[in-house]
Structure formats: C-alpha cells, structure tokens
Amino acid sequence: MLTAETRMVIKLSSTLKDKKLIILDCDGVLWRAETAIPGAADAIRRIRDANRKVVFLTNNSTKTRKDYVKKMRKFGIEASEKEIITSAYAASIYIRENFGEGVYAYVIGEKGLYNELKQAGVRIASEKDCIAGKVEVVVVGLDRGFNYRKLRYAMEALKRGAKFIATNMDPTLPTPKGEIPGAGSMVMALSTCSGRKPDIVIGKPNPAIVKLALKIWNANPSDAIIVGDRLDTDIAVAKICRCTSVLVLTGVTKREHLENSKIRPDIIVESIADLPRFLID
C-alpha cells in the first residue's frame, strides 16, 4: 500500500518531467561552505543533458558572478555568468530598469555589489552626494566593513528622498566557524535610524530575484522548479511565485524542522544527487 504522501510524490514527479527551468540555490544545495555536496556536479550534468535549463540563484551579494563561475569550476560544475543570478546582480538590473543608467547610488556592501552596480551603469555616490541630495537610491547588502559613518550617510540620503533597496533580509549567514551577521542586520540598522522600511527587497523570499530569472530565461512560473535547502527563503519564494518547490536536506533544514513548519515543499529529496530521477524519464 502506498501512503498518501508517497502517492503525492509520485503524482508530482510525473509533472516535474515537463519543467524546463531548474532554479538552484547554491549554499546547502551544491556545496556547504567549501565542501562539495557529493554527486552535485554529476546531477547538474545529467539535468542539462536532458535539455533542462539550469540557473543558479543566490541571496549572497558579496561575490560577483565571475567569482561564482570560479567557485563552481572548483567543484566540477561548469557555469557561465549568464546562468548565475546573485542578489547583487538582480539589484543592479532592478535599479537600471527602474531608475535608468547613470543613477547615483549610495552603497553599503562589498565587491560583488559594487562591481555589479558599476557594470549596470549605476554611479557610485560619495558622502558629499548624500548631503547634496544627489542620491536616488541607497542599496544595502552584506558589508563586513560596515560602520557608523556608512550608516550615517545612508541615512542622510534617505532623509533627502532616496529609495531604499535591500539585497536581502537574511539575519545571519552560515560559515564554517558558525553564523555571522547577514545583510538583514545592516538593513535593520538603517531602518531604525531612518524610520523607513526598504522600498524593495530583492532576494528570496521576495519574488524580484525569481521574476528576473523567469524573465531572462523566458519561462512561466509553471515551467520552473526551485530547489533549495531553506524553508523560509527557497521554498517560501517558490510558493509566492507559484513555482514547484523541491527541498534538499543537505543544508539548513532537517527532517525534524518540517514537522513544525507551515511552509511545505512539494517534494523533499535527501540531496541534489537524487533530483535527476524526478526530472528525467
């Protein structure tokens, strides 16, 4: 006798076979910090060989897409920059589309964010620009050199009417040495002093980053699967965007977390190594 849950998985896996876009979270799915998840590179190869498009999507704004290409290569995964969407890249595209090229942005963030913004034609504003009211957007991502001065000038720009854009609201991020403060901590510091919430948050669980992936690859939500290790970001954004969700158990979420969660993935697999059999005949 099949259990109801098993029947559900069988039904869903038959519908997974016509999905053309596979959106993969990175940390916790392909690797954990500097250690590859066994079978990840092979799984991606098999999914691609079956003519599915693979896209890598991460909330991390500190690295450039080039950095990700290099990191993936180290783990045996070949990827082009076009296949990688970071919250920094998605923020830069959002700003270009909504404010135009040449817009002045005051930035709290690291290299990944600065480089993507510059590549998109955004001008990096100075402290003087903040006071002069020249800044149209303040962009906040994870900044391990965050300090009072940056907070102060970002606040000045917001006071003078700049829009407030957050790459993501992750409170912390996991590292081999334990959790460290995430971009959300810096966003909340600016929220506190400015009395404003971000006008838009780009990263998961907000839909902007997924919408960009769907647009680039010309896919409908019903064509796409989102694979991730976190219920509150990856699976939540899949639900919001009406994409099919697949949870892997190689990252943050363990089986016991599922019992108390209102957010339910459509499918649960132990690891990305198990994914091809759901997607391919």
Ligand SMILES: [Mg+2]
């Ligand atoms: Mg993850």
